[in-house]
Amino acid sequence: MKTNELKSFAKINLALHVTGKLKKLHKIESIVKFIELHDLISIKKINSDKHKVSFNGNFSKNIKKDNTVNKLFKILEKNKILNNQKFQVKIKKNIPQEAGLGGGSMNAATILNYLIKKNFIKIAQKKILQITNLIGSDVILGINPTTTILSSNGAVKRFLKTSSFYTLLVRPNFGCSTKEIYSRVKKITNSKFNNPKKLMFNAEYLSRQENALEGAAFFRYPKLKKIKSFLENLKNPLFVRMTGSGSVIIAYYQSKKDSEMAKVQFKRKYKNYWCNTSKTI
Numbered sequence: 001m002k003t004n005e006l007k008s009f010a011k012i013n014l015a016l017h018v019t020g021k022l023k024k025l026h027k028i029e030s031i032v033k034f035i036e037l038h039d040l041i042s043i044k045k046i047n048s049d050k051h052k053v054s055f056n057g058n059f060s061k062n063i064k065k066d067n068t069v070n071k072l073f074k075i076l077e078k079n080k081i082l083n084n085q086k087f088q089v090k091i092k093k094n095i096p097q098e099a100g101l102g103g104g105s106m107n108a109a110t111i112l113n114y115l116i117k118k119n120f121i122k123i124a125q126k127k128i129l130q131i132t133n134l135i136g137s138d139v140i141l142g143i144n145p146t147t148t149i150l151s152s153n154g155a156v157k158r159f160l161k162t163s164s165f166y167t168l169l170v171r172p173n174f175g176c177s178t179k180e181i182y183s184r185v186k187k188i189t190n191s192k193f194n195n196p197k198k199l200m201f202n203a204e205y206l207s208r209q210e211n212a213l214e215g216a217a218f219f220r221y222p223k224l225k226k227i228k229s230f231l232e233n234l235k236n237p238l239f240v241r242m243t244g245s246g247s248v249i250i251a252y253y254q255s256k257k258d259s260e261m262a263k264v265q266f267k268r269k270y271k272n273y274w275c276n277t278s279k280t281i
Helices: 068-078 103-117 126-137 139-143 178-183 203-207 214-220 222-232 256-271
Strands: 002-019 024-046 052-056 087-091 148-150 156-158 167-172 238-241 249-253 275-278
Touching: 002 139, 002 238, 024 103, 024 167, 024 275, 052 068, 068 087, 068 103, 068 126, 103 126, 103 139, 103 167, 103 178, 126 139, 167 222, 167 256, 178 214, 214 222, 214 238, 222 238, 222 249, 222 256, 249 256, 256 275
Parallel strands: 052 087
Antiparallel strands: 002 024, 024 087, 024 148, 148 156, 167 249, 167 275, 238 249
């Protein structure tokens, strides 16, 4: 059967607050965009008794067997949604792991979205939410990868034609465990995004916001604080913020030229760190 190529875009948190704690998870609210940086997924239906999932590319090392894509297929099988159909999936990993960019979650979301759109599976909207929540709390955002505000009550509000940014993404030579960073969070914030508006994507508004996970991440990894400070002192960033639970720090710019210049300056200081310029979509 024909192989289809899918782009699985990286997710970034422009702002993030922890608004409470549940039994196992934290309640969060977040302003979310997607950027042009993406993993490349090749998928096709195959005649086989099992799914074949493999990873390659710069960030394919040490991906566990219990990854988000295998989890997705297991859940679909358990719920008898796939009707014994099997798929071969090859994923070129361009998005770093343990980075706060939702790479694995967006892989699962992109594949689920493809299976629905191509009518391999038929599934109600309510069931989609149930399945995505079993894989990860941010997977639902990748079903329709667009500018989004996630409210603390779980509501997802999507927006069209919001401010766009050029970005410089920087990752040191280590990742952050989401579980560990959240376990260190002490600060609980009152909800600010339960009445989502388009103006919340303006640079002026965003510059006054925060990522509430930075305190925990910077205490655990002081290098991250140094990176943020270095980026803030480069020319013309609108604001600089960690995404998700780290370890990627992002500087936001109005122009592509400024982001590219910042990359050159950053590479002079931190030669061995991964960095990438991209643009919000």
